[in-house]
Amino acid sequence: MGSSTQPKLPVIDLSSKSLNLNSSSWVTKCDEVTRALEEYGCFIALYDGVSSELRDATFLASQELFNLPTEVKALNITKTPYNGYIGQQPMVPLYESLGIEDVNTKEGAESFTKLMWPSGNQSFSESVVMYSKAVVELDKIVMKMIVKSYGIEENYESIRGSTTYLLKPTKYLRAQGDEKMLGLREHTDKSFMTYLHQDEVNGLEIKTKDGEWIEVDYTSSSFVVMAGDAFMAWTNGRIESPTHRVMMTADKDRYVLGLFASIRDHIIEVPQQLVDENHPLQFRPFDNYKYMQFYYTEEGVKAECAIRTYCGV
């Protein structure tokens, strides 16, 4: 919805009918995904693995969650900073989110649900598990494509098994007045990979390498696939985590489901294949969860590029 001169994020069809692992177009598509990530750090994926019923049920479940009293939502306290409850922050008054850790497992979803609804809410827990599992399938496809493109399939094997998923239902109140209002401050994600899905209302903006902001316009059957800082370090900086923010207009409240893939209990090392004369080693081995802890320390918050301060060579 920006002006016509504005650059646009690449849109790549990852729906089941368009993917055929045995055709030569598969290799081309893998390269298309990797090139889009190298250029923008993110792209829009068309993906049919989440039915419209499941999508509607999950957005409805997230509205139900935000309608709970603040003191109940505040019970969601997590060891990892910013995975718990965030709301009523003076710098971003429109923003509210709750993180559901290990959401793709029955135990993860049920323990969160029990905390929010002690007398139970089966439909909430079922929706978020089913939704997350469907988006995890998208993560598997995207990762398969990138590692194929770089020839680092084997290096990814152990990382795959250590991947955790956090679902972060997010709500932005509509802006008051005619001016655009900040929904979420500019940042890069601390995750390995992020999958964003929105309910009708746009607001996400991505900063290009030239410092221009792109307003991201995407439909209900698509996802924004975005590299996090941990992924940038793993790929030796070939794919950079993009700076992004949210700007709200007065139209409507905005609901987003963000699924964040991170790597737990595994030291991430740059694959040898991504280090050569033109690409000297940029990052030391690191732990994704310890990096998330570091980011919220005084040193981490102040750093111009936290991942480079944490484990840059």
Ligand SMILES: O=C(O)CCC(=O)C(=O)O
């Ligand atoms: O609301 C969005 O579209 C983006 C949210 C986001 O950047 C985040 O939660 O890290």
Ligand SMILES: [Fe+2]
């Ligand atoms: Fe983000």
